[in-house]
Amino acid sequence: MRNRRFLPSISVLAAFDAVIATGSVTAAARELDLTQSTVSRLIRTLEEQLGRDLFVRHKKRLVPTPAALDLAGDVGRALDLIQRASMKVVANxxxxxxxxxxxxxxxxxxxxxxxxxxxxxxxxxxxxxxxxxxxxxxxxxxxxxxxxxxxxxxxxxxxxxxxxxxxxxxxxxxxxxxxxxxxxxxxxxxxxxxxxxxxxxxxxxxxxxxxxxxxxxxxxxxxxxxxxxxxxxxxxxxxxxxxxxxxxxxxxxxxxxxxxxxxxxxxxxxxxxxxxxxxxxxxxxxxxxxxxxxx
Missing domain, CATH: 3.40.190.290 (D-Maltodextrin-Binding Protein; domain 2)
Structure with a gap:
């Protein structure tokens, strides 16, 4: 069985991926069609789940830590794989x-x-x-x-x-x-x-x-x-x-x-x-x- 602590939900991972890609909670919220408070909450959920900070809060900005940048590469590939698999099911x-x-x-x-x-x-x-x-x-x-x-x-x-x-x-x-x-x-x-x-x-x-x-x-x-x-x-x-x-x-x-x-x-x-x-x-x-x- 997979350890659920290390299996964040898709919504949490999508929020993390969007913040990394766009550089801000505001832009990520706009991309995901969510409120800023929802995106902030999802990021906090991921940090609590992993037991460490992934961003440094600085003047209303989230600056990713080295650990966050390292995680982002694997999360992006995983989300791409899930998306392609879903597209295959729809197409065929x-x-x-x-x-x-x-x-x-x-x-x-x-x-x-x-x-x-x-x-x-x-x-x-x-x-x-x-x-x-x-x-x-x-x-x-x-x-x-x-x-x-x-x-x-x-x-x-x-x-x-x-x-x-x-x-x-x-x-x-x-x-x-x-x-x-x-x-x-x-x-x-x-x-x-x-x-x-x-x-x-x-x-x-x-x-x-x-x-x-x-x-x-x-x-x-x-x-x-x-x-x-x-x-x-x-x-x-x-x-x-x-x-x-x-x-x-x-x-x-x-x-x-x-x-x-x-x-x-x-x-x-x-x-x-x-x-x-x-x-x-x-x-x-x-x-x-x-x-x-x-x-």
Whole structure:
């Protein structure tokens, strides 16, 4: 059983959250459509329940203590989680909601265009997508699963490998036109665009072409879409996964260099928390993903 002393009511937490967010009892009361005296009473109730002051009263202002600021982060996340859960029930009372975090470029170029087939075969599932570039904890993020790049090492999760990655060097036609690039080693004379999450990609590419490793001094990006746009603008040579290189090549914006593509390190994975393993919408999504061809 949960200790009721440490389970304040939603009204108390909402008042605390509003005071922290707005900086005053007056503004919080206006936001919550309550009287100032009611908000003040709810704040006092929380302080009495926890047995410590959360605000310093100074000239009709409430100044949050360090403890209050620390508590506010957890309370805000908890209220967000409750709100999202309630919205899911309203949007899909049958409980067929699924929230998936994914990478922005992968979603735009590979996952997104395929989702219609999943939704057509699973019309009762309310799917929501959010993008994440860095790892997070399933305990603090309200998502059912994540698609990420790396190894099968997400803590406390089960994993499904989707596909690996093959790199292609790509450049705008006008960048290559007068560069006298006739061998892989010649690319080292051009600006080589770098990606934070693929620090060894260029070294692997040059090694696969029996060429000396280049200097890692090109522009640095945190995801592929920004690198791609920089390459299209002629700012350097990009190293792109096959599914991105094919798109840009077909539309004539980038020209692949020294094909075939080179195998890279790591893979794309679907990971989900162990307690959600048998959740029906997640099972359906997992089964559908396992049948999707690699790019």
């Amino acid at each position: 009372p049958e409980g067929g909601s699924l929230s998936v975090a994914t990478l922005p470029t992968l979603n735009a170029q590979w996952l997104g265009p395929r989702l219609k087939s999943f939704l057509d075969t699973n019309p009762g599932i309310n799917l929501s997508l959010t993008t994440r570039l860095r790892r997070f904890s399933f305990e603090t993020e309200p998502v059912d699963a994540v698609i990420y790049f790396g190894d099968d090492d997400w803590p406390g999760a089960h994993h499904l490998r989707l596909f690996g990655e093959h790199y292609t060097a790509c450049a705008a036609p006008n960048l290559i036109a007068g560069a006298d690039v006739t061998a892989p080693a010649d690319l080292a004379r051009l600006p080589l665009l770098q990606l934070e999450t693929r620090p060894l990609a260029w070294a692997d590419w040059f090694a696969a072409h029996d060429a000396p490793p280049p200097r890692a001094d090109g522009m640095l990006f945190d995801h592929f879409s920004m690198m791609t746009q920089a390459a299209i603008a002629g700012l350097g040579v990009a190293i792109l996964p096959a599914y991105l290189a094919a798109t840009e090549r077909s539309e004539g914006r980038l020209e692949p260099l020294f094909t075939p593509a080179v195998p890279g390190r790591g893979s794309y994975w679907l990971a989900w928390p162990e307690p959600r393993d048998a959740y029906p919408p997640l099972v359906a999504f997992r089964d559908w993903l396992s049948g999707q061809p690699a790019p």
